[in-house]
Amino acid sequence: MAPKLEDVEEEQRHFANVVNTFRNYAQYTLSANNRRRKDIYRLPQADQELLGQLGYKQKLDAADKAILANADFLAKIVEDTQMFGDEPNREDAENTFGEINPYNSLSHDDDLGQPHNHSHSDSHSHAGARHGHGPSQPARKFRPAEFDMDKLRSTLKQFVRDWSEEGEAEREACYKPMKDALLQHFANATHEERRKLRVLVPGAGLGRLAYDVAKLGFVCQGNEFSHYMLLSSFFILNKTDGVKCHTFYPYVHSFSNAPNKVSILQAVSIPDVSPSDLPAGSNFSLVAGDFEEIYGTESDPDEPQHGQWDAILTCFFIDTAKNIVNYLRIIHRILAPGGVWINLGPLLWHWENNTSNDPSVELDLEELKSLARRIGFEFSVRGSR
Ligand SMILES: C[S@@+](CC[C@H](N)C(=O)[O-])C[C@H]1O[C@@H](n2cnc3c(N)ncnc32)[C@H](O)[C@@H]1O
Incomplete structure (x- = not known):
């Protein structure tokens, strides 16, 4: 079914706003640091002098430099957004949005794959997902607000967790048990058989778990909508x-x-591994769009989902559900016979207390396990019964 024009426009506008948030990072963040600078002059002279002796102003100057370095890095990320269907050198979200298609299937080999037309939001933070102006409203100049910048700052921290040496301990605390469970489930598969086993990672974030799974020799697809x-x-x-x-x-x-x-001004260099170092013949892709729409509806006849996945790895993902029943039903339906769902993460329900009137079902762990059984899952790991 073709997407509604207004949904496409909304999506395009949202994409342009995110790109503008990246591009406005320096201005916004330097101005926040400048607020600190100006506040010094609001203090009594004696207090200013004491702060001077501490080197407080020098710390602000160093922070400016760090912010500018961050801005350079973020600018590189959005230097070329044509891959996402964006126009070259788009400067302003208030322009028309005719050509942007942020729904491509992204693959490691720059193979764009088939576009998916699925709606999404960037609601990976908590309640109150904000959306842009309705398509019938005139476009207003977009100015990123604290809400938008907060997502960008979280993205930088997420880079540390997924792609830096410094993030290894935190990363492996989550990903290693999941990878171990995957390897254990398919312990009898030969290397050749493994290359045919299809693993899905919904809510893949910055893609490291999916990348690691592909590196282990599985076919791996990450899915993400932010x-x-x-x-x-x-x-x-x-x-x-x-x-x-x-x-x-x-x-x-x-x-x-x-x-x-030092803790404030700590530099982090990424990536800790060369992303292009996947073994020859690896099959790794990232698909953009909403998990429920892509995997929950058989919307693409070329890509059937029912019973197609040998493993599904959800890491800090299931609590993003508005309706967990539907998430579990989809996971169960798209697993192949003998397939495995491996889950790790909290039940910090993202939509609890939302202000956007979205539904939210907030199960406790017991209820979640009982729901999983009723849907047809069998628990196979000791301790999770
Ligand atoms: C808490 S983050 C976890 C990311 C990653 N799995 C990790 O462990 O770092 C949840 C992720 O799921 C994504 N997400 C939430 N709901 C989604 C949906 N319906 N479809 C696709 N991605 C979704 C969010 O954008 C976010 O990146």
Whole structure:
């Protein structure tokens, strides 16, 4: 079914706004740092002098430099958004949005695949997902607000978790048990058989778990609907050669609870592995769009979903559901016979107390397990019964 024009326009506008958020990062963030600078002059002279002795102003100057380095990195990510159907050198979201198609299927080999027309939002933060202006309203100049910048700052931190050496411990605390469970489930598969086993990672974020699974030799598809994540994962997976070639400062945005300057001004270089180092013949793709729409409806006759996946790995994902019943039903339906669903993460229901009047079902762990059984899952790992 063809998507509604107004949905496409809304989506295009949203994509343009996200790109503009990347491009406005320096101005917005430098101005926040400048607020600190100006506040010094609101203090009594004696207090200003004491702060001067601490080197507080020098810390602000160093923060400016770090912010500018972050801006360079973020600008690279949105330097070329044509891959997403964007027009070259788009400067302003208030322009027309005729040609943008942010729904492409992104693959590691720059194979664009078939476009998917699925709606999405960037609601990976908590309640109250904000949407752009309705298509019938005249386009107003978009100015990123704290809400938008917060997503961008989270994206930088997410880069640390997924793609840096510094993030390894945190990353492996989540991904290793999942990869181990996957390997254990298919322990008897030969190397050749493994290359035919299809693994889906919904809510793939910046793509590291999906990449690691592909590196283990499985066919792996990540799915993600946030443009912040999609632009960033595309950049790291398809536009980055070599290790530690991008340096940024993820902790420069807040001075609260910092033990010292070094902690605020810590540089992180990514990636820790060369993303192009997947073994020859690897089959790794990222599909943009809403999980429920892509995998829950047989909307693309060329890509049937029912019973097609040998494993589904959900990491910090299932609590993004408005209706967890539908998520579990889809996961169960698209698993192949003998397939496995491997889940890790909290039940921090993203839509709890939302202000956008979206439905939200917030099960406790017992209820979740009982629901999974009723839908047809059998628990196979000790401790999760
Ligand atoms: C909490 S993050 C976890 C990301 C990643 N799995 C990780 O562990 O770092 C949840 C992710 O799911 C994505 N997401 C949420 N709902 C989604 C949906 N319906 N379809 C596709 N992606 C979704 C969000 O954009 C976000 O990137």
